[in-house]
Amino acid sequence: MIDRLIEKIEKTKNPTVVGLDPRLGFVPGFIKEEAYELYGKTPKAAARAFYEFNKAIIDAVYDLVPAVKPQVAMYEQYGPEGIKAYIDTILYAKEKGLVVIGDVKRSDIASTAEAYADGHIGRVKVEDEVHEVYHEDSITLNPYLGYDSIEPYMNHCKAYDKGLFILVKTSNPNSGEIQDLDVGEEKLYERVGRLVSKWGEAVMGKRGYSHIGAVVGATYPEQGTRLRQLMPHTFFLVPGYGAQGATAKDLAGCFDQNGLGAIVNSSRGIIAAYQLEKYKNKFSDKEFAQAAREAVIDMRKDLERVL
Amino acid sequence: MIDRLIEKIEKTKNPTVVGLDPRLGFVPGFIKEEAYELYGKTPKAAARAFYEFNKAIIDAVYDLVPAVKPQVAMYEQYGPEGIKAYIDTILYAKEKGLVVIGDVKRSDIASTAEAYADGHIGRVKVEDEVHEVYHEDSITLNPYLGYDSIEPYMNHCKAYDKGLFILVKTSNPNSGEIQDLDVGEEKLYERVGRLVSKWGEAVMGKRGYSHIGAVVGATYPEQGTRLRQLMPHTFFLVPGYGAQGATAKDLAGCFDQNGLGAIVNSSRGIIAAYQLEKYKNKFSDKEFAQAAREAVIDMRKDLERVL
Numbered sequence: 266m267i268d269r270l271i272e273k274i275e276k277t278k279n280p281t282v283v284g285l286d287p288r289l290g291f292v293p294g295f296i297k298e299e300a301y302e303l304y305g306k307t308p309k310a311a312a313r314a315f316y317e318f319n320k321a322i323i324d325a326v327y328d329l330v331p332a333v334k335p336q337v338a339m340y341e342q343y344g345p346e347g348i349k350a351y352i353d354t355i356l357y358a359k360e361k362g363l364v365v366i367g368d369v370k371r372s373d374i375a376s377t378a379e380a381y382a383d384g385h386i387g388r389v390k391v392e393d394e395v396h397e398v399y400h401e402d403s404i405t406l407n408p409y410l411g412y413d414s415i416e417p418y419m420n421h422c423k424a425y426d427k428g429l430f431i432l433v434k435t436s437n438p439n440s441g442e443i444q445d446l447d448v449g450e451e452k453l454y455e456r457v458g459r460l461v462s463k464w465g466e467a468v469m470g471k472r473g474y475s476h477i478g479a480v481v482g483a484t485y486p487e488q489g490t491r492l493r494q495l496m497p498h499t500f501f502l503v504p505g506y507g508a509q510g511a512t513a514k515d516l517a518g519c520f521d522q523n524g525l526g527a528i529v530n531s532s533r534g535i536i537a538a539y540q541l542e543k544y545k546n547k548f549s550d551k552e553f554a555q556a557a558r559e560a561v562i563d564m565r566k567d568l569e570r571v572l
Numbered sequence: 573m574i575d576r577l578i579e580k581i582e583k584t585k586n587p588t589v590v591g592l593d594p595r596l597g598f599v600p601g602f603i604k605e606e607a608y609e610l611y612g613k614t615p616k617a618a619a620r621a622f623y624e625f626n627k628a629i630i631d632a633v634y635d636l637v638p639a640v641k642p643q644v645a646m647y648e649q650y651g652p653e654g655i656k657a658y659i660d661t662i663l664y665a666k667e668k669g670l671v672v673i674g675d676v677k678r679s680d681i682a683s684t685a686e687a688y689a690d691g692h693i694g695r696v697k698v699e700d701e702v703h704e705v706y707h708e709d710s711i712t713l714n715p716y717l718g719y720d721s722i723e724p725y726m727n728h729c730k731a732y733d734k735g736l737f738i739l740v741k742t743s744n745p746n747s748g749e750i751q752d753l754d755v756g757e758e759k760l761y762e763r764v765g766r767l768v769s770k771w772g773e774a775v776m777g778k779r780g781y782s783h784i785g786a787v788v789g790a791t792y793p794e795q796g797t798r799l800r801q802l803m804p805h806t807f808f809l810v811p812g813y814g815a816q817g818a819t820a821k822d823l824a825g826c827f828d829q830n831g832l833g834a835i836v837n838s839s840r841g842i843i844a845a846y847q848l849e850k851y852k853n854k855f856s857d858k859e860f861a862q863a864a865r866e867a868v869i870d871m872r873k874d875l876e877r878v879l
Binding site: 288289310336338341352370374376377380399412435436438439449 | 650697703715746
């Protein structure tokens with residue numbers, strides 16, 4: 266997975282991942298109305314509206330970005346129909362050649378971890394028939410339970426060319442409450458970073474980076490720089506740019522000397538760009554996808570300044 | 573939620589939660605064959621088989637136990653149809669008066685945490701229409717991201733009489749890799765335990781326990797005893813009994829002096845009892861649910877010895 270991601274980043278010259286985290290408040294009225302007419306004001310209508318919204322965004326940006334990152338919670342909250350929209354979004358993005366990172370942040374052990382791994386990045390068996398269910402290229406995981414909560418996914422990374430991004434230092438205001446605790450001579454996030462780096466050695470790609478990456482929030486620039494040094498072979502998925510307040514300068518330290526090593530997420534700054542002060546006079550509701558395209562181009566320029 | 577759970581435990585005189593973690597290998601052939609005839613060897617058939625299996629187990633044990641704990645991964649792996657079986661299982665268990673703990677171990681921040689909270693223990697809004705989607709009474713969460721990853725759920729605990737169980741010390745072999753690290757004078761799991769206890773003060777029930785509980789693995793008896801002292805107002809959800817190797821004696825320290833304060837999970841030891849050496853000569857495949865009932869009775873006797 267990681268080699269495909271790096272290749273796509275080089276091809277698009279753009280280390281941006283578009284966060285497909287739709288909310289009904291982001292979806293233009295004309296898409297919602299159509300869905301409500303078909304299904305009423307139901308979870309099914311919300312799911313339908315998300316899928317139509319995502320398709321238009323993907324169509325508008327797929328040639329400019331290497332990857333998308335759907336956030337499963339936004340879909341999961343609407344039940345089975347929401348999960349269907351999540352999977353349909355993944356399939357559509359893959360049809361367009363995008364790498365798909367499923368932001369699921371799962372954490373469990375033993376046969377439960379195997380079930381998540383099989384469903385998301387592996388295969389499920391029903392007797393002698395084999396099914397691929399979620400189709401993500403990579404997913405995010407939470408490390409709190411230790412190595413045996415990660416291992417079941419690692420076999421799938423090898424068998425199916427998949428990847429992982431494990432939470433190390435997250436972008437939220439309270440992330441330090443646990444992650445910044447002192448454990449001996451270092452912080453917990455550093456210890457977790459070293460563990461993730463070590464786990465990753467077993468599944469190295471061909472370009473110097475492991476299939477096991479790390480989530481490192483752009484909102485903590487010093488920690489990002491420190492982790493880059495500590496984890497030279499670990500690719501970073503970097504949330505926190507834009508809406509959460511981090512600037513291009515803040516995340517420069519997450520990249521390596523070749524301008525690789527990290528991919529930066531932006532969600533509402535792109536998918537809801539048409540609602541932002543900067544774009545709303547230029548684009549109507551009907552042009553929400555074009556606004557997203559312009560926001561991607563602007564973000565690429567912004568990142569180029571520091572790479 | 574926690575008051576309802578305590579009341580049910582007192583009524584059934586049984587601090588056992590039945591883990592509804594089905595696997596195709598646990599489901600008797602006659603249930604699977606029926607599902608395959610209807611839907612082929614598909615994820616939909618697996619989901620259907622799980623639901624039929626769960627219904628029979630619930631029918632056989634609902635008067636003996638206070639609660640069930642479906643593990644969402646087992647259903648989620650089969651996609652939308654699996655999620656439907658998960659929700660249908662929850663609804664059926666609630667119809668029978670059981671408290672339902674959704675073992676989802678979610679972890680995320682801000683609007684994403686809100687989406688999980690709304691879907692699982694709150695309500696989702698589609699314009700002016702309000703929908704309850706997953707219907708769990710309580711769910712499990714992972715604490716690695718800190719307080720702002722927990723807070724969105726807390727409002728729902730109050731508004732909808734719901735509960736949480738937050739991972740503190742898990743039952744798996746590698747749980748110590750991160751959870752047992754020294755942070756100052758204490759272990760990380762102790763620090764997390766104190767945080768969970770503090771967070772729980774804002775949502776106390778009427779019986780001396782908070783709506784925010786903790787997951788504490790029975791496989792680490794000393795840590796369980798230590799946490800019981802550290803968190804006198806936090807109810808424990810205790811995995812690890814039976815198949816994972818912990819005995820009744822190991823988990824005695826998780827209870828308070830009144831024999832309350834903890835609920836012990838058993839999954840395959842109950843739902844797949846008919847396959848175990850102990851029961852398989854007595855019960856046929858067709859009698860898998862009666863075997864589960866006998867296993868529940870045996871487990872209650874086993875726990876009574878130490879309470």
